[in-house]
Amino acid sequence: MDKLIINGGKKLNGDVTVSGSKNASLPIFCATILAPGMNQISNVPFLRDINTTIKVLNSLGAQVEGNGNVVRIDTSSINSHEATYDLVKTMRASVLVLGPLLARFGQARVSLPGGCAIGARPINLHLKGLQALGAEIVLEHGYVAARCKRLKGARINFDVSTVGGTEHLMMAAATAKGETLLENAAREPEIVDLAQYLNRMGARIEGAGTDTVRIQGVTELSAANYEVMPDRIEAGTFMIAAAITGGDIRIHRMKLEHLDALAFKLQDAGIEITSRDGIVRIKAPKKVHSVNIKTRPYPGFPTDMQAQFMALMCLADGASVISENIFENRFMHVSELQRFGADITIEGNTSTVKGVKKLSGAPVMATDLRASASLILAGLAAEGTSEVTRIYHLDRGYESIEKKLAGLGADVVRVKE
Numbered sequence: 281m282d283k284l285i286i287n288g289g290k291k292l293n294g295d296v297t298v299s300g301s302k303n304a305s306l307p308i309f310c311a312t313i314l315a316p317g318m319n320q321i322s323n324v325p326f327l328r329d330i331n332t333t334i335k336v337l338n339s340l341g342a343q344v345e346g347n348g349n350v351v352r353i354d355t356s357s358i359n360s361h362e363a364t365y366d367l368v369k370t371m372r373a374s375v376l377v378l379g380p381l382l383a384r385f386g387q388a389r390v391s392l393p394g395g396c397a398i399g400a401r402p403i404n405l406h407l408k409g410l411q412a413l414g415a416e417i418v419l420e421h422g423y424v425a426a427r428c429k430r431l432k433g434a435r436i437n438f439d440v441s442t443v444g445g446t447e448h449l450m451m452a453a454a455t456a457k458g459e460t461l462l463e464n465a466a467r468e469p470e471i472v473d474l475a476q477y478l479n480r481m482g483a484r485i486e487g488a489g490t491d492t493v494r495i496q497g498v499t500e501l502s503a504a505n506y507e508v509m510p511d512r513i514e515a516g517t518f519m520i521a522a523a524i525t526g527g528d529i530r531i532h533r534m535k536l537e538h539l540d541a542l543a544f545k546l547q548d549a550g551i552e553i554t555s556r557d558g559i560v561r562i563k564a565p566k567k568v569h570s571v572n573i574k575t576r577p578y579p580g581f582p583t584d585m586q587a588q589f590m591a592l593m594c595l596a597d598g599a600s601v602i603s604e605n606i607f608e609n610r611f612m613h614v615s616e617l618q619r620f621g622a623d624i625t626i627e628g629n630t631s632t633v634k635g636v637k638k639l640s641g642a643p644v645m646a647t648d649l650r651a652s653a654s655l656i657l658a659g660l661a662a663e664g665t666s667e668v669t670r671i672y673h674l675d676r677g678y679e680s681i682e683k684k685l686a687g688l689g690a691d692v693v694r695v696k697e
């Protein structure tokens with residue numbers, strides 16, 4: 281197992297380029313199943329979760345080949361309709377093959393994903409939506425078995441804003457008979473990216489990115505080429521890396537408009553953010569001010585940035601109140617941040633972070649993807665050496681992060697344990 285060794289205290293400076301979005305690539309890969317043919321997806325990040333999705337597609341019979349950040353997926357040869365527990369348990373998003381398999385072949389059998397470190401994460405709304413489109417669904421032996429003739433358009437109102445649920449039903453409804461209306465839909469930019477890819481395949485989807493998505497079912501789709509959007513959470517993580525180290529960096533290929541809620545909070549904390557010719561400059565102040573955050577569905581403050589923002593608040597000049605409203609167990613980084621000397625208390629879904637003068641390097645353990653990022657950020661700012669273990673979590677979602685940080689002047693290396 282690999283670990284990262286960080287010698288903290290270096291101000292980050294220079295330029296960094298954001299990779300393609302993990303959370304946009306995953307549903308787009310699943311959507312390729314909808315039509316037979318060769319798709320070329322570019323700007324795909326090189327990550328463990330992408331490899332897992334490729335394994336799922338291979339297991340269904342698709343031919344997948346990668347060349348750098350371009351992945352070619354030929355779905356003509358799909359001959360299995362089952363995604364097994366072994367694959368789905370390692371990555372929840374692979375459950376998104378269910379709807380596309382059902383829409384194209386009229387049948388699918390996909391393992392239930394189970395809970396994960398950040399919460400229970402049920403898929404009840406995905407299944408309820410597929411049933412509303414006419415699928416017959418049976419839960420048996422830990423699997424969802426679904427059948428249908430052609431799915432039929434329906435009006436679906438989500439009880440809670442769900443990113444995966446919205447994506448799943450958009451895919452399933454693309455070739456359903458008639459119109460589907462998704463109400464109280466999630467509005468994340470990754471949903472817009474998926475809708476653009478589906479429309480490139482010939483779907484007729486309007487309103488993605490708003491809370492009402494209208495899908496006119498078409499009789500068939502065809503394979504398409506697509507370039508994935510930049511990863512907004514990776515970009516946000518670099519913004520905080522600059523802020524927490526007292527640095528001054530330029531981030532290339534990021535879309536600042538996808539990170540408004542984070543940018544406003546960083547500006548409240550005293551960080552200077554300027555954008556010119558598509559390059560975003562982040563300049564840290566002498567002292568970061570404390571600000572409160574509440575995670576919310578997009579366009580609110582992203583839960584995927586909560587852990588990293590908390591690392592920043594550990595060194596702010598006052599107390600900050602951080603409420604996590606999306607996942608019930610997304611504070612596992614707190615006890616690890618405390619090992620750096622952070623002053624944090626938790627009550628229910630709220631943490632209070634009292635800024636301290638300095639953090640000191642420590643051995644810490646990553647518990648999930650974004651928690652890992654927060655520990656690296658704390659390690660970059662801490663005095664002395666930190667060791668972050670279990671970084672396989674990090675490799676799920678950040679492409680070459682230690683190389684990119686080293687390029688900005690951080691002293692960070694990956695070593696084999």
Ligand code: EPZ
Pocket residue numbers: 303304306373399400401402403404405406407440441442443444445466470583584606607608649650677
């Ligand atoms: C997506 O997960 C992201 N994953 C997550 O990224 C992200 O944290 C999350 O959206 C919220 O922004 C991918 O895009 C692959 P949800 P998803 O359905 O789709 C509840 C990362 O670090 N819910 O929007 O699984 C659910 O329990 C991660 O990259 C139901 O109750 O999230 C949660 O409380 C991890 N029933 C809330 O909705 C359902 O059927 C939001 O979850 C579905 C969801």
